[in-house]
Amino acid sequence: MKPTLDVDLDxxxxxxxxxxxxxxLGTGRDVPPLVDVRRLGGxxxxxxxxGSSKGAPTPRATETASGLLSAIGLQNPGxxxxxxxxxxxxxxxxxxxxxSVAGASAEEYLRVASILHxxxxxxxxxxxxxxxxxxxxxxxxxxxxxxxxxxVGSVSRLSRLPVFVKLPPLLPDLVATARVCVRAGAHxxxxxxxxxxxxxxxxxxxxxLAAPFGGLSGPAIKPVALGAVYRxxxxxxxxxxxGVGGVATSEDAVEFLLAGAWAVQIGTALLVNPSxxxxxxxxxxxxxxxxxxxxPRDLRGRLRVARDGSAVKP
Amino acid sequence: MRRVRAEILNTRxxxxxxxxxxxxxxxxxRVRPGQxxxxxxxxxxxxxxxxxxxxxxxxxxxxxxxTLEFVFDPRGPxxxxxxxxxxxxxLDVIGPLGKAFAYPTKLTxxxxxxxxxxxxxxxxxxxxxxxxxxxxxxxxxxxxxxxVFKPIDGKRLSQSVAIMTADGSLGERGxxxxxxxxxxxxxxxxxxxxxxxxxxxxxxxxxxxERQIPSQMAxxxxxxxxxxxxxxCTVPVIRKDGSGYDNLRACTEGPVFNPARILWDRWMGDExxxxxxxxxxxxxxxxxxx
Numbered sequence: 001m002k003p004t005l006d007v008d009l010d011x012x013x014x015x016x017x018x019x020x021x022x023x024x025l026g027t028g029r030d031v032p033p034l035v036d037v038r039r040l041g042g043x044x045x046x047x048x049x050x051g052s053s054k055g056a057p058t059p060r061a062t063e064t065a066s067g068l069l070s071a072i073g074l075q076n077p078g079x080x081x082x083x084x085x086x087x088x089x090x091x092x093x094x095x096x097x098x099x100s101v102a103g104a105s106a107e108e109y110l111r112v113a114s115i116l117h118x119x120x121x122x123x124x125x126x127x128x129x130x131x132x133x134x135x136x137x138x139x140x141x142x143x144x145x146x147x148x149x150x151x152v153g154s155v156s157r158l159s160r161l162p163v164f165v166k167l168p169p170l171l172p173d174l175v176a177t178a179r180v181c182v183r184a185g186a187h188x189x190x191x192x193x194x195x196x197x198x199x200x201x202x203x204x205x206x207x208x209l210a211a212p213f214g215g216l217s218g219p220a221i222k223p224v225a226l227g228a229v230y231r232x233x234x235x236x237x238x239x240x241x242x243g244v245g246g247v248a249t250s251e252d253a254v255e256f257l258l259a260g261a262w263a264v265q266i267g268t269a270l271l272v273n274p275s276x277x278x279x280x281x282x283x284x285x286x287x288x289x290x291x292x293x294x295x296p297r298d299l300r301g302r303l304r305v306a307r308d309g310s311a312v313k314p
Numbered sequence: 315m316r317r318v319r320a321e322i323l324n325t326r327x328x329x330x331x332x333x334x335x336x337x338x339x340x341x342x343x344r345v346r347p348g349q350x351x352x353x354x355x356x357x358x359x360x361x362x363x364x365x366x367x368x369x370x371x372x373x374x375x376x377x378x379x380x381t382l383e384f385v386f387d388p389r390g391p392x393x394x395x396x397x398x399x400x401x402x403x404x405l406d407v408i409g410p411l412g413k414a415f416a417y418p419t420k421l422t423x424x425x426x427x428x429x430x431x432x433x434x435x436x437x438x439x440x441x442x443x444x445x446x447x448x449x450x451x452x453x454x455x456x457x458x459x460x461x462v463f464k465p466i467d468g469k470r471l472s473q474s475v476a477i478m479t480a481d482g483s484l485g486e487r488g489x490x491x492x493x494x495x496x497x498x499x500x501x502x503x504x505x506x507x508x509x510x511x512x513x514x515x516x517x518x519x520x521x522x523x524e525r526q527i528p529s530q531m532a533x534x535x536x537x538x539x540x541x542x543x544x545x546x547c548t549v550p551v552i553r554k555d556g557s558g559y560d561n562l563r564a565c566t567e568g569p570v571f572n573p574a575r576i577l578w579d580r581w582m583g584d585e586x587x588x589x590x591x592x593x594x595x596x597x598x599x600x601x602x603x604x
Contacts, residue, residue: 023544023545024543024544025543026542026543026544026545030542030566031543032315032541032542032543033315034315034317034408034541035543054550054559054560054561055545055548055561057580057583058535058536058546058547058548058549058581059535059536060536060545060546060547060548061536061538061544061546062536063361063362063363065360066360066362067362068362068363068538070538070544070546072544072545072546075545075548075561218362219362248357268362270539270543271363271364271538271539271543271544272354272355272362272363272364272539273354273357273406274317274408274539274541274543275317
């Protein structure tokens with residue numbers, strides 16, 4: 001029996017459980033020919049703001065041990081130009097697009113979503129909550145449950161598309177925050193966003209990034225991401241989760257599925273190896289074949305834990 | 315751009331620098347001066363990101379046809395690993411990447427300015443300019459004599475050359491900037507090309523703007539992916555119509571830029587804040603190459 005790779009994220013059907021994470025394929029208009037987007041389950045767009053955004057000053061990224069610390073500062077052409085210039089290329093390539101919604105205010109999130117959700121080819125929205133909140137002096141939106149509920153609620157009420165919420169792992173209570181999202185109307189969750197961090201240049205007595213904080217991504221954060229996926233999926237097994245954070249090989253993807261993810265997104269690995277996502281798709285198929293498993297769905301949450309791990313907070 | 319598994323043909327030390335020659339005919343036949351290569355690091359290492367190197371030589375004919383050479387300063391873990399590799403091992407190579415130097419159509423006298431291993435890309439450019447019948451003169455420099463990259467090649471490729479070292483251990487004492495006014499006069503330079511550290515590029519850019527000499531520069535900015543996906547390596551560049559600026563990717567819209575259009579204050583500023591577009595807009599830059 002040949003395994004199939006298609007997955008159903010509670011109504012969102014994808015041909016493969018492997019997507020490109022937000023911000024890792026440029027804006028979409030000039031995806032390098034090395035990346036065959038047609039063979040991906042989907043592409044999450046760059047996080048989009050209402051107007052164009054110039055992003056952060058350089059240096060914007062630095063390599064750390066098994067990781068990448070970056071602060072691009074949401075450089076993007078703005079949602080309208082994205083819809084005019086970038087989206088048609090992605091849709092033309094035949095890949096489902098998940099629009100990543102960003103903003104500096106609750107109103108901006110809503111306006112970006114209202115433009116994105118009616119575009120043909122956009123199959124879902126992903127709300128990116130790590131933007132600085134202009135009403136709260138730059139505090140990220142994810143820091144307050146009531147802000148999360150307000151934004152996720154308004155976007156979810158507006159859109160007929162499934163709405164995923166991307167959360168960072170460093171929250172006082174990740175599971176409680178995930179519940180806030182779902183209660184506000186989120187269809188699913190994307191776990192995890194990059195881990196906030198700092199890199200220091202001791203020689204020059206300075207931070208390595210101009211921002212100066214950045215988000216850590218890559219293999220360094222994989223255990224953090226797996227832990228987050230596991231905890232949330234054990235608490236809410238019916239809520240679709242896209243696992244993201246250090247997925248670089250098909251073994252990593254299998255680990256995320258076992259921990260409870262319904263699909264995985266590939267980020268930093270794509271920057272290092274443009275064919276990473278394709279290799280992961282093929283590797284996953286090989287794994288299912290070898291183990292005699294019919295579908296990635298049959299791996300989901302199958303991690304064997306001696307005790308009920310959900311009661312143990314790491 | 316192509317991605318190939320390229321065999322290392324030759325590896326050698328060049329003073330403090332290191333050079334690798336690869337067999338990559340698909341890349342070598344397309345490459346032009348100013349463009350660069352992206353080299354994958356070993357998948358099992360702690361350092362993830364690809365490394366990016368400008369191209370020093372591409373041989374399209376003769377016994378070395380289909381080969382490429384790049385030069386680096388082995389300082390970090392990635393370059394140290396590259397320096398340890400042996401001939402006949404293979405590398406994951408993407409290239410050619412980025413915009414190349416443009417050649418002048420009418421102007422003939424080209425002055426090429428480089429520091430350290432920036433000379434590697436400049437010597438490649440010198441060959442191409444000479445093969446187009448241009449006059450090439452050079453200013454090459456570094457802090458010390460051992461950091462001057464292949465000065466004999468510099469001499470061979472140019473009508474006249476000024477070698478500058480900060481400690482005076484080779485050529486004249488001083489920086490490449492000190493030689494600039496005299497060399498521009500002596501060679502009647504009409505076009506200036508440069509590859510050097512950022513502060514030097516800025517000073518050369520200001521000199522060129524003051525004298526209205528068209529110029530092109532290869533910049534260096536931290537890159538993560540090298541192929542335009544991550545927006546790490548941006549440089550603030552004034553729009554052609556002066557209506558503002560855009561953060562352009564050095565890997566895709568660069569690494570060669572017209573320095574008259576770079577917003578140097580913003581690019582080199584330490585202040586992590588946005589500079590607004592002034593109400594009167596930016597100047598419209600009309601000097602070649604536009």
